[in-house]
Amino acid sequence: MSQEQVLDERLNNYGLADPSRRRLLVGSAGAMAAVSLLGLSPLSRAEEPKTLPEYAAWKDRNALIVHSANTMETERGAIGNGVITPTGRLFVRNNLPPPPAGIIENADAWEVRIEGVRNPRTLSLGELKTMGVTTVASVLQCSGNGRAFFPHGASGTQWTVGAAGCVMWTGIPLKDLADALGGLAENARYITGTGGESLPDGLDPASIVVERSIPTRALDSALLAREMNDEPLTRAHGGPLRLVVPGYYGVNNVKYVKTIAFTEEQTNAKIQTSGYRVREVGKSGSPDQPSMWEMNVKSWVTAPLESGRAGRNMIYGVAFGGTVAVEKVEVSTDGGKSWHPARFLGPDLGPYAWRPFVLAADLPAGEHRIVSRATDAEGNRQPEGRTENERGYGHNGWSDHGVTVTLS
């Protein structure tokens, strides 16, 4: 494992070994040092943790696959067919351990610094509440959702389909906030958000800080969210305040956000420069490679799974288009030989939301390969295969995401 890979692992997993992939930490003195500095104990790699971590203890344990104390995935069978994912079933992915519980108890006192505007200012959450409000439904999805399907053994959490959900966010539009502070500084090309996690001593902050830059084209849709699904944002999901960028991969939605800076350049934090970069298998990450920003069009089947009864079956799934509305979904029950248009279920919550879909199909006894294929409003359609890449990012190939069901 290269030095860069070790650092990547540390950034992405922060010393919490992923039991489903045993490549982590081993032989990495630097990562072990980080673990030690934070007072964390590596989890046993032999089995899935039995319990949820303290900060997510209120979650529905039965709906989740607990990969580690910082990575919990929704079971495919628990994704459901709703337009909104109940918070208790939503996946969790923290890049660093969360700040202490006190930040939630005194949420209105949480402060965020706004820089790169004409009149930079530090504002409390209490103040933000009176400055503007919007509510937006959007899909939250980890860049590595689908990583488990890559045959080369991409390192990182082995997410299948459940590192995704669709939730309602409420908070202040970032555009309103920037306008209230005099507008963006000249030459601002990026929105750079910094998380408020504690960083361990003895390591270069840039190597570990959760700080992400996204292009200012996201300014009109981004918000600083303080509520999810009409409840105060929990610590598990970045409360009291989180940068939410609808249609962008999860990592860009910086939790515990302490600083928003409108910058001319992208941050030099490792999580930006080499982390979350799409590159060929075996290559190291670098700033010239595509960053995990806008999500691509994607869908997968959520029911039936594994087995069922022959005859009329209702095939359910979810589909979304990232920053572009999803327009249609087709379902195949013969592994992609023939396709049938599925119907969307429930109200349309806007371009950033997912749409549950359903297809009624009469299926004989036997084994069936059920796959789904979504197309967005710009005509982008899920490909059949993977785009092979070192870290297993952005997988939206329909073939790997299908299910094999035996009906009797």
Add this chain to the structure above:
Amino acid sequence: MSQEQVLDERLNNYGLADPSRRRLLVGSAGAMAAVSLLGLSPLSRAEEPKTLPEYAAWKDRNALIVHSANTMETERGAIGNGVITPTGRLFVRNNLPPPPAGIIENADAWEVRIEGVRNPRTLSLGELKTMGVTTVASVLQCSGNGRAFFPHGASGTQWTVGAAGCVMWTGIPLKDLADALGGLAENARYITGTGGESLPDGLDPASIVVERSIPTRALDSALLAREMNDEPLTRAHGGPLRLVVPGYYGVNNVKYVKTIAFTEEQTNAKIQTSGYRVREVGKSGSPDQPSMWEMNVKSWVTAPLESGRAGRNMIYGVAFGGTVAVEKVEVSTDGGKSWHPARFLGPDLGPYAWRPFVLAADLPAGEHRIVSRATDAEGNRQPEGRTENERGYGHNGWSDHGVTVTLS
């Protein structure tokens, strides 16, 4: 209290006294007999129950005013500003104690009889699942929501604003089901739903059964719901199967539904013939009076409440139009002298859903009377006053629903 009123009380409260109105049960031997037959103990009338009943023990106690074991209201301050009410905060109103918990554990075995179609049939919930599915957002509201504002002391639970919420329902469209069974019988004018609660011996079933008839004009929107907010329908809300009639008052959404009959006449159950009838104060209920079917246009403020800080305030509330989409909301901070258009917050979930609204207002120190007034797409607007009526039904007057807030 007249014999009719006693019976009404028994129908509506089933021996569970409402502690906020002490007119119930007193001197009513029949009601006491019903209590005894069902093995229930009347609650103390001196104070609000401290605990939630067993079948609703999973609810958020802090969000609810517990009037009795069968009537729990969402606190005005817990209604929130979301497009969907989290299930844990949703009000509960049962007309009879719920069936035992076993009906949920074996939900797919629940059977419903469909009559008044060309091919009457009994179907299990498991069978219904393969016959059709829809997801609809709609407001659920008790007919007596707002009863506490009637000065004549309307009997029944003293709901203020919290006997309402907006939730997602998933189940089979009733129209699909009727079509699958050959269509409606000739002369069918009503959809009559019957609840599956146990009825006490020794009483005329028609005097106590929860059986409601609604006009067949609701056929295109009604469904048999098995999920609420993407989770299996709980016993507190009528699971495993409930008749849901979007835009109609709560009582028509028959819980634990055992029979759907398409009928030429309305049921002769007391809850239909004299219950839920709008009549002058002092009059008894009778079939010639309007029945509580379609809801009227309504809104109320949810924040701020009681006190706050002078300066910029965000005024929140919810608004809906029953079977007609709500089109606009105006807010007044001077008790209705001047009005300002509020902005809807979050996605539009369709004509039966409520829309949260918000208005930013700069308010000086002092006392302010904040009221809201909604108008639906057909131009119906909330009146200022009440329509006085014996049981305190259908109150949508904006004046009573306002809040007085002291800012400092």
